[in-house]
Amino acid sequence: MxxxxxxxxxxxxxxxxxxxxxxxxxxxxxxxxxxxxxxxxxxxxxxxxxxxxxxxxxxxxxxxxxxxxxxxxxxxxxxxxxxxxxxxxxxxxxxxxxxxxxxxxxxxxxxxxxxxxxxxxxxxxxxxxxxxxxxxxPLPDNILEILKDGGLIEHIRNNVKFQNPNINSSPKSKC
Amino acid sequence: MAIDQKMGKTFAEKILALKSVGSTGILPVNAGEIVTVSPDIIMSHDNSAAISGIFKKIGIFRVMNPEKVVIILDHCVPPATEKYAENHKIIREFVRQQDIKNFYDINTGVCHQVLPEKGYALPGTLILGSDSHTTTYGAFGAFAAGIGRTETAALWATDQLWLKCPQTIKIIITGKLKEFVTPKDIILYIIGDLGADGVLYKAVEFTGETIANMSISGRMTLCNMSAEMGAKIAYCEPDDKTKDWLANHNILTSELCPPTSDPDAEYEKILEYNIDNLEPQIACPHTVDNVRPVKEVQGTKFHQALIGTCTNGRIEDLEIAANILAGKKIAKDIRLLIFPASIEVYKDALKLGILEKLINSGAVIMNPGCGPCLGAHQGILAPGEVCISTANRNFKGRMGCEDAEIYLASPSTVAASAIKGEIIDPRELSF
The missing domain is CATH 3.20.19.10 (Aconitase, domain 4)
Structure with a gap:
């Protein structure tokens, strides 16, 4: 709110x-x-x-x-x-x-x-x-998820689905 | 295929089904659905320095598919200031580190001309570009949409992005253009008619006899400017003209079979325009949809004329201008800038004697690039000045000064006006 x-x-x-x-x-x-x-x-x-x-x-x-x-x-x-x-x-x-x-x-x-x-x-x-x-x-769920994460970059960092061997950070759980 | 035989599909629906991540191309996608796609080409330009900064924040070392990444320096070339130079330097270093082969330095041209010339804008490809005029490649039958910097960085990192499949509006254009009336006048007229948000979020398909008879250059102008009425993509179905253009540019196209819209595809709207009696059009300050026939603003004084950019900087455009300006001088107290869209266009214009005609008329031939179009350099306006340009935007402040005015018109209108020293319908200039 x-x-x-x-x-x-x-x-x-x-x-x-x-x-x-x-x-x-x-x-x-x-x-x-x-x-x-x-x-x-x-x-x-x-x-x-x-x-x-x-x-x-x-x-x-x-x-x-x-x-x-x-x-x-x-x-x-x-x-x-x-x-x-x-x-x-x-x-x-x-x-x-x-x-x-x-x-x-x-x-x-x-x-x-x-x-x-x-x-x-x-x-x-x-x-x-x-x-x-x-x-x-309401916005579609996938868009709301990006917003909740604070943006696309944060969303990628948080999202295990996008993990590739080059990622240099530990996956966080999705909120 | 047994799936979804109820209704035919649009080009947009078919291509997004084909390019969906993990798709075999068989699962249907309908307008309105959100899909995750993997594009064929990821384009960016001078903004690649900023994109590389965002990319690093993701925490990934390597671009996932460097062969898909195409980077062209065009927005401020050569760099006007230390800041721009530093920006280019960052990009060159990034390109080296990431082994990005498809890099074009300041001597190549505007991205929207270079991508087709180098064979990246092919029928049936999905191109996402960090520039709003990425819609241009629809002239070749590509699905080409503009995106932002953050999502370009995300594409470099993951090779995936969400897209909403747009509804499609078909625009049928019939009739034959009169002398001195060009595809630019058609698209200005349509934007004036539909408004700046006339096709917001939509795919636009241009079709009809006028399109069939129109050159690829003209189709590029139409698709380029469709962004100015909110289009997500613009599209012309590939035909023999497309094949010939690609063949003439030595681009291999071993029997391409790109998806095309089915005859019974569902269109949100079908609009028809007959252009038999179309007059030269002009977009007046400060919005692109503020369009009138040129004769209504005839007599308006201006200080600078510009022919070129990604909208109208092709050989056909320069030739139109040269034919009008040949053997004549531009009016006293005005300046005329020519921006060929690419070095290939520049070389052709040189070979055909076009540049000589333009130079002799008093024009300044600039290097290929965006020039002052986005207000960075090479012809910024002073307060109180007016420019007539073949570019695609006339927003307040666009050419660097918020107290200046920009009119947008065709190469014929700009060339004729440059001779007259005031805005004139090119048909009324005595030759």
Whole structure:
């Protein structure tokens, strides 16, 4: 369960406004990357975002480049989940692979307002806002497992199925 | 095969069944199902340095199948700064350590042109690439989807990745393109019509008489830009044109029998476009789906024109531009940059006298690569400047400056506009 303040944006928010291409090979430290989050969209975001905040956006959030820093910048800026009407597919995968929760729920996006506090319950699949409670379909099990492990790399390390003789770490049990 | 005779299968369903881990290709996969696949090719570019960093975190010493890994340096070549140079150095060292044979250094070209030229983008292959325009290889009948860096590292380590089998949308295109109207105009029109999320998560199959008559180069433009309407993959069924292209590039294709969509396959939607009367199209700032006929923005001033990149940097594109620019000069106060998509294209353009025509018109011939398309170097815009480009994205800040504007159009439109010094429908330029 997470609780956070909403930063609300519109449709088709692309990776170049989330994290500009000119920084993709020059800024590599995640905490530095976070300082440029949404630079071309909302100059206040990086300055004012707090740990646990939630992004609520329209259709096709994260469209454009495959650059993973578009996820890194939001995650390290403190964003705990992104709720959108829909996601661009590579961005969606990148979120899961970095352990950042993504939820698709059109109804909730239409009602939730910028700046309000919302609560997301992943167990129940509900979003609680001052406008009411919204249900969202749970993510498939294999994706939830990756998220629970904290991302794809951690998931591989934890997952005995992927063991090969080259792995340099002891397998951990799946949570 | 006795299994699942109810309904025909799409190309996407068939290929993911074939490439599923442990599959014999007989078990059916249906759209919507999640499968674990083992790809034929794992592509990455300058981001391979970052990927190698993630790979090391997994705790694995060796790339599982180095023969599947293809790495091409193209995003910032030669390196513009110390940081970029260091990035390339890390990649070269990694490639040496891991014995990755399929490595192409800064003298080769843009990944999406190089992969086909070197024979990796074959009909019926599954290609996963750490770049959003990986969809390009669908022009050859490959299932080619973009992925992120972390999952590329995971593929290097495990040779496996989960994919959701997409629903397929068939786009039937009929009609004949008028003079100065190109495949770029077709795809811009479709993106404008369907929107930036028009085919989100879907496989797109391009078919119809226009596609049958279209060159591989044109099909690559269509498949490349399908990413701009959210496609997971784009696809053209391989035909004689595909075989001829591969043969002309000395790529062995001993009777390929790639899977193709069944006539009774289930499509989510079938869309039809007739392009007989299609006019030159242009995507206006700052989104790719903000598309209008060029004549509606005719007269718009700009500072830089760009012809090239993975969208329109092939010989056919440069030839179109050279034919328009031959014997003419670009307008005063504008600059024209040419980015051939690969060194092979560059050499052909040299041989055919295309580069000479372009140089004489006042163009600057750049080395093959991504150029300023992603805002790294080689033609970054100043605040307040406007660029007309044949590339595939015009997002705010894309060419390095958030106070600049980018228009996207065909090589004909960009070349004609470069002469006029303002945006013009190429049919209206007096020749």
């Amino acid at each position: 997470i609780n956070g303040r909403v930063w609300k944006y519109g449709d088709n928010i692309n990776t170049d406004v989330i994290f500009p291409g000119k920084y993709t090979y020059t800024i590599t430290d995640p905490t530095q990357i976070a300082r440029y989050a949404l630079e071309n969209l909302d100059k206040n975001f990086a300055k004012q975002v707090k740990k646990g905040d939630i992004i609520v956006a329209g259709e096709n959030f994260g469209c454009g480049s495959s650059r993973e820093q578009a996820v890194t910048c939001l995650k390290y800026a403190g964003i705990s989940a992104i709720l959108a009407k829909s996601f661009a597919r590579i961005f969606f995968r990148n979120c899961i692979n970095q352990g950042l929760y993504v939820i698709e729920c059109r109804d909730a996006v239409n009602k939730i307002e910028n700046g309000e506090e919302i609560t997301i319950d992943f167990q129940k699949g509900t979003i609680i806002s001052k406008k009411g409670t919204f249900a969202f379909p």
